[in-house]
Amino acid sequence: MSTKQKRGEATVEQVLDAALRIYGESGEGGLTVEAITRASGVSSGSIYHHFGSMHGVVLALAERWLGRLLGELVTTLTEASGARAAVDGVVHAYLGFVRTHPDAARLLHSATVDKHTMAAVEKVRDSQEARLSPVAVWIDAHVASGELAPLPAPLIESLVLGPVVAVARRWLSIGDVDLDVAMDSLPERIWRSVSA
Known part of the structure; x- marks a missing residue:
């Protein structure tokens, strides 16, 4: 696996870990790209790149x-x-x-x-x-x-x-x-x- 692929997988894991924490604290209504960006440190562009949408x-x-x-x-x-x-x-x-x-x-x-x-x-x-x-x-x-x-x-x-x-x-x-x-x-x- 290339370094770029490893970084991509790590980004996906960061986003999903942050999303579950937010979901647990705020429910689906609190689960926004902005909230995930703040909690994970991953840019919104990267979130859209990996997931397409919220x-x-x-x-x-x-x-x-x-x-x-x-x-x-x-x-x-x-x-x-x-x-x-x-x-x-x-x-x-x-x-x-x-x-x-x-x-x-x-x-x-x-x-x-x-x-x-x-x-x-x-x-x-x-x-x-x-x-x-x-x-x-x-x-x-x-x-x-x-x-x-x-x-x-x-x-x-x-x-x-x-x-x-x-x-x-x-x-x-x-x-x-x-x-x-x-x-x-x-x-x-x-x-x-x-x-x-």
Whole structure:
């Protein structure tokens, strides 16, 4: 990698780190090119060069953290000893990620990111394909082994992640859910919905 490429990557990291800090402190309304310039020391021209727009910064930030979340979930899934342990692990990994990275989780569950994801679902799936492929392979293998119900992979994925995402959103927005209670009670209930 050339020195210029390394500088470009460092600039992107500076901007994304600053953008998440600003988002955590001020929400999406405080996330402006001027605020990022002040917080990161990166010029506005450089921000536009690397991201195209403020919307591009938000999307790059979301993709960065979505990649990290998916990476943790896939590692948990593939390292678990059996389907039941994997369901427990995914619930704990997802909610643990939300607790550990609340600003990033709030961004990932925001209306802006939801809107983008719905509008560009194929592009988002393509950009995360390396992380998503093992999930489908894992589901198919455990359906074939008889551990998981004979349901299509997207339905199993929805049955596992749907309740977890709903709890995460509620904790992030209202705060009236105890994540420890959710981590204790959700795995068994989810398992009942997907087990063979």
